[in-house]
Amino acid sequence: MASQQQLSAVKGAKVLMVGAGGIGCELLKTLALSGFQDIHIIDMDTIEVSNLNRQFLFRRSHVGLSKAKVARDAVLRFRPNINITPYHANVKDPDFNVDFFKKFNVVLNGLDNLDARRHVNRLCLAADVPLVESGTTGFLGQVTVHLKGKTECYECQPKPAPKTYPVCTITSTPSKFVHCIVWAKDLLFAKLFGDTTQDNDLNVRSSDAAGSSENSKDVFERRKDEDIEDYGRRIFDHVFGYNIEMALSNEDTWKNRNRPRPIYSKDALPEKSIKQNGSVEKNGSTDDPSSVSAMASLGMRSPQDVWSLMENSKVFLEALKLFFTTREKEIGSLSFDKDDQLAVEFVTAAANIRASSFGIPLHSLFEAKGIAGNIVHAVATTNAVIAGLIVIEAIKVLQNDTKNYRMTYCLEYPTKNMLLMPVEPFEPNKSCYVCSETPLSLEINTYQSKLRDFVEKIVKAKLGMHSPIIMHGSALLYEVGDDLEEDMVANYAANLEKVLSELPSPVTGGTMLTVEDMQQELVCNVNIKHREEFDEEKEPDGMVLVGWSQPSSTEKKEENHRVSDVGTSNSSRPIAELNEDAEISTMEETDVVPTKKRKLSTASKNATSPSSSKVPADTDNHGKVEEIDDDDDDDDVVVMLDGNPDNTKTRRVVTSKNLCV
Ligand SMILES: [Zn+2]
Structure with missing residues (x-):
């Protein structure tokens, strides 16, 4: 039963939902039924036939219509007196700027791609609005809370790009x-x-x-x-x-x-x-x-x-x-x-x-079979569970109940008889270029790489900026915008084709570049380090971005803080690097890596003594990170026990890439 305090927090709140898909439909319904009265919802998509099995606010007759608008109409039928404002638009449109985000008490993400998630993360940081982020893959799901300066931001941990494929990509534009x-x-x-x-x-x-x-x-x-x-x-x-x-x-x-x-x-x-x-x-x-x-x-x-x-x-x-x-x-x-x-x-x-x-290059039957066999189907129940958890966290955020924020993982098989695994949120990563001012370092051959390479491979692909401005001291090297003078456009176009050391304001080893995205209100400094050679296989970009990583494993032990990537192959995987054969989904909210039963049950055994659900404080597991041996490196389970097993605040049981979302 909701307390009076909760009810008033909910009633007075203005919330922004981004995404009206699998999670979004559930979330809008749950928000409405929980008493929220002022909900804004952004989604650029239209309804597809393949959505209908789980996006229950939509019917066959809605195919081709705006998800945001149809979702609004569907919910108003059973909650006619609340305000739902739909936007059939891309959240990256300039209209949704920092001032727009500032109008809300909390932002709730039910998004389908990394790019939009990063964009919303930055706007929430710039507007200082709390963000509740979510994702599901099959039976797995997670909800995380991000509050500027208090918890890690969505981008504090480098993450592999999720594999999601919008339906139109499949049907029309592969x-x-x-x-x-x-x-x-x-x-x-x-x-x-x-x-x-x-x-x-x-x-x-x-x-x-x-x-x-x-x-x-x-x-x-x-x-x-x-x-x-x-x-x-x-x-x-x-x-x-x-x-x-x-x-x-x-x-x-x-x-x-x-x-x-x-x-x-x-x-x-x-x-x-x-x-x-x-x-x-x-x-x-x-x-x-x-x-x-x-x-x-x-x-x-x-x-x-x-x-x-x-x-x-x-x-x-x-x-x-x-x-x-x-x-x-x-x-x-x-x-x-x-x-x-x-x-x-x-x-x-x-x-x-x-x-x-x-x-598109052709593939062998062997390769095709591997790709085809890995597809994870969306599970409506997971979306519903995750939507419920989003609302629970949103209510805590509205009540300023900082101490009780939880990141929650929804597992496929119970661990310690639990399918939902709450974890205390992590602190901001001090080396995160998004939420701290830590500069990045870029190793690059300044005599060979062009400004275009830097813009495409680093600024856009790695830093996720859409409308970047690049400065060397006070000299503008590059910018985009509709209101630029023609000669400036020509100037920047010419700069793009120049190698870094031959730019009007030469960029060489020791140079510090400032990269800024006006819409995201994100500025970061990049220290350039000249390097002659790169390994074609390991460093195919011909440049390496460093200085943006999670704490090293030594630091991890000292801080007793983060376990997600220990011992896995993903610990330093750069963002947006696709490894598309690893796992594939056609579904919208793909983020969490499917985990095999074998591994979770092994994890469960390690976490649970035979006679009770408690781990004796003197077991070998005390304070250690346990890694389950495995013959592949994509979905390892890591269990960490810190000697206080009864307290969910301090027990962390996670699948390795769950945290990387
Ligand atoms: Zn961060």
Whole structure:
């Protein structure tokens, strides 16, 4: 039961929600039901079919409409007397500046990407408004509280970029192979072999696009008595040819992107070859449908080979044929399984043909299988739990209950019989360039690297600035803006192409550059250190940003403070560095790395004595960091016990990358 004090804090609060997706829908509902009366919500997205299974404020009829606006209308239906102000806009728009943020008592993030999270973090710091940040991946989730000067900011710990893929990237504008895999697996495979009553975005677009020529008939349906070869070619031509042509007709989409190339089966492989290849009899002779293989049928052996477009086209048609001839009973109920050889073959081939269309490098079946098998699905319940925790922390923030702030992790399997793991927030990292004034150091070859390299690889990619100004003393080297004089624009453009040492105000070893983003009100100084050579593999940028790291492990022990990256390979991973094969998700709030049961149960054993849930104070675990041995380095579990196990304030059990979000 809420206290009177809580109720008045909630009633008088003006809150800003950023994101109206999976977490956002839950959060808006929970805020409204908790008595909040003045809620502002920003989301630039429109509703997609694939959102409907968990973003429960939206219905089929809302597809294509603004999430922020529809969410508002849906909640006003059961809480008509509260104020909800929606903004169908990007939180990075200049309108949402520091003055805008200052109007709020607390900001609540339910965002889907690192870039926007960092941006909001900076605005909250500049406006001195508390931020409650959140994220979920499958069963895992977390909520953290960030208060300027009191707790660490969102960027105090370097973090790997999360792997998130907006639906439009998958359906319309893939730029990486993984986007093609997600398309082939979640859209095309599901459409052809899965439950056809389920809407998916491929269905919507294709049937819309095909409306005129096919009289709205589902083009994916096999016609009565249609030859399987003809059916396969028709599907091929529709998804890789016709749909791409339709997409190309929308000129706006391709202004800043490479235009894809439509691929038709007649171009990808000669008429004869598909008739000659493949032998249903050979495959059909086996009793085990899971052993059916298009590769075997086509005499292709190595899963490590990268197939040509023609080979992919053959595998595509052969796999489709084999599904219909040897596994017909399963059609309509199949879902992708990475252990299903034929399914992996089909998805690999389809992804590669699409990749070829979009000018993306092709991959082997072995690689494609690894990527396809790792996708984590969003869990509506996790979003609901996390939204509840956000509101709990928001109420503490509004009551200025600083001592009771908690970062809370939602785990997949119980540890010490707990699924929710509260942790006391960490103090600000003194070397954080975002919330402290600590300068950064950049090792760079000042005689070879251009200003453009510095702007793109460091200022934008690493420091997350969108509209940077770069100064050397009082000399302006670079800035962007709509109100610049033409000659200045030309001047800056010329500077971009110059190597650092040849700039009008030369940048060499020992120079200190000042980099500023006006909108984020963030200034940081970068000390330049000249370095001749870089390791091409380990330092592909040809420059290394240092001085922005968490305390070293020695300091950690002394401070008894942070355990997140001990012993993992991620301790110094620079921000925005993608390792996209590690884990993949198509879902919106991806942040937390999935953790295997084996490891958590091991962690649990270490954390719990057999006879009780308490850890004896004299165990070997006392005051130590325990690392679970593991054969991979992506999702280690680290357990830290500090000798006071009954007190959740001092016990920290975390998965290594949870903290890195
Ligand atoms: Zn910080």
